[in-house]
Amino acid sequence: xxxxxxSYKYPHPSVTTDCVIFGFDDSQLQVLLVERGxxxxxxRWAFPGGxxxxxxxxxxxxxxxxxxxxGLTGAYIEQFHAFSDPHRDPxxxxxxxxxxxxxxxxxxxxxxxxxxxxWFHLNEVxxxxxxxxxxxxxxxxxLRERIHFEPIGFELLPEKFTMKQLQNLYEAxxxxxxxxxxxxxxxxxxNILTQLDETVWPTPKREANxxxxxxxxxxxxxxxxxxxxx
Amino acid sequence: xxxxxxSYKYPHPSVTTDCVIFGFDDSQLQVLLVERGxxxxxxRWAFPGGxxxxxxxxxxxxxxxxxxxxGLTGAYIEQFHAFSDPHRDPxxxxxxxxxxxxxxxxxxxxxxxxxxxxWFHLNEVxxxxxxxxxxxxxxxxxLRERIHFEPIGFELLPEKFTMKQLQNLYEAxxxxxxxxxxxxxxxxxxNILTQLDETVWPTPKREANxxxxxxxxxxxxxxxxxxxxx
DNA sequence: TCAAAAGTGTTCTCCCTACACCCATGG
DNA sequence: CCATGGGTGTAGGGAGAACACTTTTGA
Numbered sequence: 001x002x003x004x005x006x007s008y009k010y011p012h013p014s015v016t017t018d019c020v021i022f023g024f025d026d027s028q029l030q031v032l033l034v035e036r037g038x039x040x041x042x043x044r045w046a047f048p049g050g051x052x053x054x055x056x057x058x059x060x061x062x063x064x065x066x067x068x069x070x071g072l073t074g075a076y077i078e079q080f081h082a083f084s085d086p087h088r089d090p091x092x093x094x095x096x097x098x099x100x101x102x103x104x105x106x107x108x109x110x111x112x113x114x115x116x117x118x119w120f121h122l123n124e125v126x127x128x129x130x131x132x133x134x135x136x137x138x139x140x141x142x143l144r145e146r147i148h149f150e151p152i153g154f155e156l157l158p159e160k161f162t163m164k165q166l167q168n169l170y171e172a173x174x175x176x177x178x179x180x181x182x183x184x185x186x187x188x189x190x191n192i193l194t195q196l197d198e199t200v201w202p203t204p205k206r207e208a209n210x211x212x213x214x215x216x217x218x219x220x221x222x223x224x225x226x227x228x229x230x
Numbered sequence: 231x232x233x234x235x236x237s238y239k240y241p242h243p244s245v246t247t248d249c250v251i252f253g254f255d256d257s258q259l260q261v262l263l264v265e266r267g268x269x270x271x272x273x274r275w276a277f278p279g280g281x282x283x284x285x286x287x288x289x290x291x292x293x294x295x296x297x298x299x300x301g302l303t304g305a306y307i308e309q310f311h312a313f314s315d316p317h318r319d320p321x322x323x324x325x326x327x328x329x330x331x332x333x334x335x336x337x338x339x340x341x342x343x344x345x346x347x348x349w350f351h352l353n354e355v356x357x358x359x360x361x362x363x364x365x366x367x368x369x370x371x372x373l374r375e376r377i378h379f380e381p382i383g384f385e386l387l388p389e390k391f392t393m394k395q396l397q398n399l400y401e402a403x404x405x406x407x408x409x410x411x412x413x414x415x416x417x418x419x420x421n422i423l424t425q426l427d428e429t430v431w432p433t434p435k436r437e438a439n440x441x442x443x444x445x446x447x448x449x450x451x452x453x454x455x456x457x458x459x460x
Numbered sequence: 461t462c463a464a465a466a467g468t469g470t471t472c473t474c475c476c477t478a479c480a481c482c483c484a485t486g487g
Numbered sequence: 488c489c490a491t492g493g494g495t496g497t498a499g500g501g502a503g504a505a506c507a508c509t510t511t512t513g514a
Contacts, residue, residue, distance in 0.1 A: 004237035004238055004239050005237075005239065006238045006241045007235075007237040007238075008237075008238075008242070009234050009235065010281065012245070013242065013245050013284065014242055015242070015245065015325055051240065052243070052314070052325075054243065055316050057315050057316060058325070059314070079311065079312060082288060082312045084287045084288040084327065086284065086287060093284050095245055095282075095288070097312045097314065097325075162466090164465085164466080179503090179504065180465095180467090181467080181468070181469085181506085182504065182505085184468090185468090185503090186502085186503080189502095201512095202466095203465065203466095203512095204512070205463090205464055205512055205513075206464085206466050206510080207466085207512095208467090209466085209467085392493090393493085394492090394493080409478070410492095410494090411479085411495070411496090412477065414493095414494080414495090416475090416476085419475095432492090432493095433492065433493095435485055435490090435492045436483085436484055436485060436491085436492055437484085437485095437493085439493090
């Protein structure tokens with residue numbers, strides 16, 4: 001029998017963090033999943049996550065898991081919901097604090113744990129372990145809400161990007177189409193983009209301007225009561 | 231020495247729910263606080279809350295606490311954040327899942343536990359126990375976000391209300407002023423209000439129309455992709 | 461020469477804003 | 488008769504939707 005060293009007067013639940021990691025490949029949202037090697041749900045895909053340590057906050061725990069899975073540090077993460085159904089884990093009572101992360105696919109060492117981690121397009125995500133299907137829907141819903149008012153989309157793009165890339169991102173996340181000209185005008189009017197001197201040839205047809213997100217400028221506008229809306 | 235019956239191989243945090251209960255008194259937002267009777271923070275005010283049971287979800291736990299404190303069942307509650315700083319409770323590691331509730335002050339039995347529970351105007355809230363100052367700010371921020379797109383304000387008003395009451399509510403929550411005429415027009419154009427045949431005399435000056443929130447109508451519009459925005 | 465991609469300009473419409481006006485009541 | 492509060496109408500401006508025009512390249 002295994003040793004149980006930690007005793008309490010009342011029963012305590014286990015607490016984990018799970019991290020829904022989003023990436024963008026210039027046309028579609030993707031999500032990073034890991035294949036479970038043990039029961040329950042052995043062989044099924046799930047979000048990276050794990051038990052929280054007693055001396056770290058949930059956010060620190062989520063960032064730790066993120067680093068372990070992708071090698072990334074300092075990524076954008078946001079807590080979006082705690083899932084607490086008493087039977088969501090068949091073994092014992094586990095409450096999970098769920099985060100989503102926005103990362104640049106290019107920067108992810110997709111191979112640290114390559115045998116077990118894999119990017120999935122959103123419409124190719126299989127049935128997941130535990131209640132992770134539910135968690136994914138909630139993460140997506142929150143991301144869609146957030147991007148209406150916060151410039152978080154840039155976390156998914158390279159440092160320098162074209163207007164078309166940015167438009168593709170918004171269209172993919174919100175599942176809508178925008179008029180090319182109107183999208184560009186609206187974005188530029190916000191005054192949160194820096195137009196770079198460089199250009200690229202995204203297709204062999206014509207060169208395109210490159211932009212970068214000007215975070216300092218955004219913070220300044222936000223302080224003045226400016227409300228970004230898309 | 232007290233008996234400790236529940237043992238685990240690894241340390242487990244305690245998990246509580248806390249509930250920020252908002253009410254509205256026709257001019258200002260209020261919040262229901264309880265005075266702590268025991269250490270730590272004895273004598274300081276805090277949100278109602280308590281440990282989660284092993285066979286209930288966090289939402290069920292929050293609703294249970296709400297009923298114990300106000301006698302209300304079926305109130306509108308929404309989970310908004312989990313607070314997990316390792317030292318937020320000086321005694322032991324406690325993670326709290328925080329909810330806010332919107333209730334009608336008129337319906338609250340303010341006296342179930344009257345010696346300990348009291349309504350506070352937002353600008354008269356004293357320094358609170360634990361990290362509850364932080365929790366209050368987060369609850370307010372979330373409420374303000376939410377009310378821009380969801381018709382949750384009605385949860386704070388009586389069944390029947392005047393346009394001025396509704397405007398006061400929005401102005402109090404968002405801390406802005408609206409033009410009387412424009413507010414009314416915008417609200418009515420949403421088609422989510424039922425104008426009742428009844429009227430009232432809110433002041434001795436003139437009678438005013440009464441309205442009620444038409445939830446069925448709102449659900450129908452929402453399904454059609456309608457997006458409420460204020 | 462044509463299709464595709466990128467940049468830019470134009471028009472129309474709708475909604476928000478601001479403000480004005482009317483009416484009813486109590487003092 | 489006037490101040491107050493509630494209901495309604497109207498002119499102007501700004502932003503978004505739709506679409507057109509231009510340029511540059513490779514096929």
